Amino acid sequence: MAKRENTSAKRSSGRRVANFPEIMLTMVLFCALFLGMSVYLVHFVATSEQDMINNSYNSRQEILLSRNYRGTIFSRDGEVLAQTVLDKEQNESRVYPFANLFSHVVGYSTQGRMGVEAAANYYLINTNTSINNKVANDMAGVKNPGDNVYTTLDVQIQEVADEQLSVYKGAILVTEVKTGKVLAMVSHPDFDPNEIDDIWEGLLEDESSSVLLNRATQGLYPPGSTFKIMTALEYIRENPGTWDHYQYQCSGSYRKGESKISCYHGANHGSVTFESSFAKSCNSSFANIGMSLDRRQFQETLDGLLFGKELPVTFLHAKSSAQISGEMTDEDMIQTSIGQGKTQITPLHLNMITCAIANSGQLMKPYVIDRVENDTGFVVKSFKPSSYGYLMSQDEAQDLKELMTAVVENGTATKLKGLDYTAAGKTGSAEYNNVKGDSHAWFTGFAPAEDPEVCVTIIVEGAGSGGDYAVPIARRLFNAYFEEKPVQEATP
Amino acid sequence: MSEYVIELSKYFICGLMVLYTFCCIYAFRYAKECGNRPVFVVQNILMFLIQTLCFVNLILISDDIQYLFLFAFVEVFLLAAVCLVPAIYENCNRQLLNNMCMLLGIGLMMISRLDYARAIRQYVIVLVSLIFSLLIPFFFSKVRFLKKMTWLYAAAGILLLSLVLIMGEVTHGSRISVEIADLTFQPSEFVKILFVFFLAGALWEETSFLRVAVTAVLAGIHVIVLVLSTDLGGALIFFIAYVLVVFVATRNYLYLLAGILGGSAAAVAAYQLFSHVRIRVLAWQDPWSYIDNQGYQITQSLFAVGSGSWFGMGLLKGNPTVIPYVSADFIFSSICEELGVIFGICLILVCVSCFITIMQTALCIYDRFYQMIVFGLGAMYIFQIFLTVGGGIKFIPLTGVTLPFISYGGSSVMSTMIMFFIIQGIYIRLQQEGVKHSGKT
Numbered sequence: 055m056a057k058r059e060n061t062s063a064k065r066s067s068g069r070r071v072a073n074f075p076e077i078m079l080t081m082v083l084f085c086a087l088f089l090g091m092s093v094y095l096v097h098f099v100a101t102s103e104q105d106m107i108n109n110s111y112n113s114r115q116e117i118l119l120s121r122n123y124r125g126t127i128f129s130r131d132g133e134v135l136a137q138t139v140l141d142k143e144q145n146e147s148r149v150y151p152f153a154n155l156f157s158h159v160v161g162y163s164t165q166g167r168m169g170v171e172a173a174a175n176y177y178l179i180n181t182n183t184s185i186n187n188k189v190a191n192d193m194a195g196v197k198n199p200g201d202n203v204y205t206t207l208d209v210q211i212q213e214v215a216d217e218q219l220s221v222y223k224g225a226i227l228v229t230e231v232k233t234g235k236v237l238a239m240v241s242h243p244d245f246d247p248n249e250i251d252d253i254w255e256g257l258l259e260d261e262s263s264s265v266l267l268n269r270a271t272q273g274l275y276p277p278g279s280t281f282k283i284m285t286a287l288e289y290i291r292e293n294p295g296t297w298d299h300y301q302y303q304c305s306g307s308y309r310k311g312e313s314k315i316s317c318y319h320g321a322n323h324g325s326v327t328f329e330s331s332f333a334k335s336c337n338s339s340f341a342n343i344g345m346s347l348d349r350r351q352f353q354e355t356l357d358g359l360l361f362g363k364e365l366p367v368t369f370l371h372a373k374s375s376a377q378i379s380g381e382m383t384d385e386d387m388i389q390t391s392i393g394q395g396k397t398q399i400t401p402l403h404l405n406m407i408t409c410a411i412a413n414s415g416q417l418m419k420p421y422v423i424d425r426v427e428n429d430t431g432f433v434v435k436s437f438k439p440s441s442y443g444y445l446m447s448q449d450e451a452q453d454l455k456e457l458m459t460a461v462v463e464n465g466t467a468t469k470l471k472g473l474d475y476t477a478a479g480k481t482g483s484a485e486y487n488n489v490k491g492d493s494h495a496w497f498t499g500f501a502p503a504e505d506p507e508v509c510v511t512i513i514v515e516g517a518g519s520g521g522d523y524a525v526p527i528a529r530r531l532f533n534a535y536f537e538e539k540p541v542q543e544a545t546p
Numbered sequence: 547m548s549e550y551v552i553e554l555s556k557y558f559i560c561g562l563m564v565l566y567t568f569c570c571i572y573a574f575r576y577a578k579e580c581g582n583r584p585v586f587v588v589q590n591i592l593m594f595l596i597q598t599l600c601f602v603n604l605i606l607i608s609d610d611i612q613y614l615f616l617f618a619f620v621e622v623f624l625l626a627a628v629c630l631v632p633a634i635y636e637n638c639n640r641q642l643l644n645n646m647c648m649l650l651g652i653g654l655m656m657i658s659r660l661d662y663a664r665a666i667r668q669y670v671i672v673l674v675s676l677i678f679s680l681l682i683p684f685f686f687s688k689v690r691f692l693k694k695m696t697w698l699y700a701a702a703g704i705l706l707l708s709l710v711l712i713m714g715e716v717t718h719g720s721r722i723s724v725e726i727a728d729l730t731f732q733p734s735e736f737v738k739i740l741f742v743f744f745l746a747g748a749l750w751e752e753t754s755f756l757r758v759a760v761t762a763v764l765a766g767i768h769v770i771v772l773v774l775s776t777d778l779g780g781a782l783i784f785f786i787a788y789v790l791v792v793f794v795a796t797r798n799y800l801y802l803l804a805g806i807l808g809g810s811a812a813a814v815a816a817y818q819l820f821s822h823v824r825i826r827v828l829a830w831q832d833p834w835s836y837i838d839n840q841g842y843q844i845t846q847s848l849f850a851v852g853s854g855s856w857f858g859m860g861l862l863k864g865n866p867t868v869i870p871y872v873s874a875d876f877i878f879s880s881i882c883e884e885l886g887v888i889f890g891i892c893l894i895l896v897c898v899s900c901f902i903t904i905m906q907t908a909l910c911i912y913d914r915f916y917q918m919i920v921f922g923l924g925a926m927y928i929f930q931i932f933l934t935v936g937g938g939i940k941f942i943p944l945t946g947v948t949l950p951f952i953s954y955g956g957s958s959v960m961s962t963m964i965m966f967f968i969i970q971g972i973y974i975r976l977q978q979e980g981v982k983h984s985g986k987t
Binding site: 070071072073074076077078080081084085087088091092094095096098099102103105106107109111112113114117185188189192 | 797837846852853855856859891898901908911928932935940
């Protein structure tokens with residue numbers, strides 16, 4: 055056979071048709087075209103299979119639901135957050151044992167879908183049960199059990215967050231710095247997903263309190279003094295090596311032409327350095343810093359911090375916005391540098407920036423779904439922590455970490471001082487109307503400062519100053535976290 | 547028990563298809579046919595196994611015995627085809643024949659799953675087409691006047707297309723079919739063949755600029771009539787065939803460049819002039835925003851492909867009938883949905899291997915006229931597959947052409963079969979001449 059191959063090869067090479075190269079070219083072109091198309095098809099299936107199943111226009115969801123029961127959603131230590139139960143007549147209903155506690159993050163599945171119910175819909179309605187079970191279920195005339203989803207959520211921390219936010223509107227996010235796992239996500243006002251079918255109409259009509267909005271990921275707030283993190287980062291970038299020589303004499307207000315700005319409650323901070331301006335959240339000093347910045351470069355820094363961009367998360371979220379341009383007035387520039395003006399941010403976004411600072415500049419993508427198991431506990435798919443990349447250099451992160459530690463040591467967050475662990479963070483009191491005193495209380499920070507593990511971001515709407523209202527909540531959250539997982543003592 | 551069969555056969559079908567595709571690629575290892583005999587037998591066995599598994603699935607899941615009859619008919623047909631054709635024409639190209647049967651079998655099976663009544667009609671047409679096509683190689687070995695009718699081909703083609711434009715039925719918004727005695731024809735499918743004969747006849751001995759220009763005018767008339775009938779896919783196929791045949795016949799790369807530039811300019815002009823072209827492009831760019839109307843077809847097709855994933859939802863377990871015109875324009879999406887994307891990609895590879903076989907044949911033909919026919923038909927065949935598969939998965943805008951041998955549509959399957967048997971006829975002639983020259987088998 056090999057011999058024949060040889061002779062025929064010889065013969066064909068000896069007598070090629072004149073247009074051999076042109077025909078070969080056509081052949082190669084079409085093969086390349088089809089290769090490209092196949093790669094596209096594989097890419098499409100590999101990346102968008104779930105979006106396709108989850109789209110409400112896709113009638114195949116009903117087909118899957120008619121064959122499988124919707125799977126169970128668990129917390130990270132195996133407590134049931136949502137499950138489908140059957141009554142005597144085999145009617146299915148979706149039960150949420152913690153009622154309001156996980157209303158936004160776990161969501162609901164009967165009036166459209168939200169939260170994990172939406173994000174993990176594909177897994178919940180598909181089944182990976184064994185073929186023996188499928189046969190047995192087929193014989194018995196019952197559906198197959200859908201796959202179960204384990205989340206990263208921690209019931210204890212979620213409970214503390216919910217309790218602390220109390221009757222206030224607002225949001226709390228607790229995440230693991232090194233993995234991006236979301237431990238708690240609370241948004242108030244909340245609702246009871248068990249009754250979603252009955253309260254749905256009412257929720258839709260009540261536009262003023264927007265109960266269905268997940269404030270943690272979709273709520274857009276003025277960042278207030280927490281924005282000084284960005285202003286500080288830009289100043290450090292523009293003045294490498296010299297930024298800590300900065301000095302300013304605070305007289306309680308800052309004036310530039312017609313524009314005037316005051317420190318919170320008119321406080322007079324006296325002579326301040328860069329660190330103490332940040333720690334004491336001195337508006338006048340930061341207005342002064344803001345005016346010295348290159349505006350185009352500042353906008354680039356903000357772009358790099360994902361302002362105005364889609365965040366690398368799989369759950370529904372709003373886009374933060376911050377606009378700085380050469381044409382903007384001094385008044386606007388001053389307002390923007392201290393986090394007022396037109397700037398808006400979601401608690402999720404602020405949490406991600408804080409996590410990046412805590413994690414030496416590297417942002418781990420936040421995620422809620424940890425793994426998917428079939429009914430016998432076999433892991434079908436597990437989600438690993440993944441990095442988005444660096445939002446800032448390691449040195450910049452280290453500098454910001456030190457500034458944020460100073461906020462706790464001798465600044466606006468001293469209520470976090472003297473605990474078993476060292477915390478770091480930044481407070482904010484974002485004024486949302488012109489009447490004095492009406493402000494949202496912000497805190498975003500992490501602990502332990504030496505080797506950060508957990509990051510919290512808190513916003514309490516209309517409560518007052520961040521130092522008075524948000525910081526104590528942070529302390530309880532940190533305590534709850536370290537109660538479960540005590541700080542590891544450095545062994546000498 | 548049946549649940550086991552259904553659950554596992556999904557993976558078996560996929561595995562067998564991968565094996566079949568591997569056989570296709572493996573067969574290219576040999577320059578000459580006879581070394582491949584065992585591979586061809588393996589291919590035939592795989593084809594019957596896939597057919598059997600698919601139909602067993604259909605019968606088990608639907609509990610409907612009617613599939614059994616169609617199964618019997620299809621298998622008898624395929625068996626006859628793979629045995630009869632080589633028996634009549636000893637020198638036929640087995641690889642092309644096997645792949646044709648494979649594609650026909652998958653097509654008939656899939657159409658019967660989508661619409662049983664249509665499958666019966668399709669089966670009858672396939673049968674008639676095969677009987678008719680069997681005469682073609684014989685015809686080619688006798689007839690010698692084909693080269694002399696160049697202008698007749700063009701005249702007949704343009705006449706037929708114009709008739710459709712004037713008298714045709716409007717189906718799916720395009721004026722492309724005529725009804726004669728209860729049978730709906732799509733003449734453009736047959737004009738394709740005439741068109742390739744015309745190009746081959748015009749360019750086989752003379753390739754002067756004047757000659758190319760004259761053919762350009764006539765080819766242009768074909769394309770314009772098709773555009774006016776709003777058969778955009780057809781117009782594109784004719785255009786590409788023209789550019790490629792001119793390029794290969796003249797061996798002048800400037801014509802290829804001119805073709806690409808001219809084609810792009812024409813595409814821009816069509817976009818500006820015709821609203822239906824703009825809608826197609828719009829629905830391709832962002833189908834999700836127009837999911838209720840212009841983007842409906844394509845998004846439903848994407849749902850089908852995406853929901854099917856690698857191994858498919860299983861025959862009769864998906865919902866492909868929600869895609870409008872699924873059995874004609876979107877049969878590839880329905881195959882991906884129920885038999886899986888791996889199966890779908892194998893199917894594409896089988897089609898591409900047909901194309902490569904055709905091109906290999908063209909590379910052996912020293913008579914430029916016959917070479918251009920084989921080349922032109924091959925280029926048309928592969929480009930049509932590109933249009934329909936690419937359109938269904940949003941790789942390119944939708945043009946609404948059929949998947950040759952697989953889609954429902956009598957004219958399409960008949961004309962493609964004629965194309966393949968013309969190639970077979972030329973291939974057989976080539977073998978016989980080779981025997982004469984070398985004096986041995």
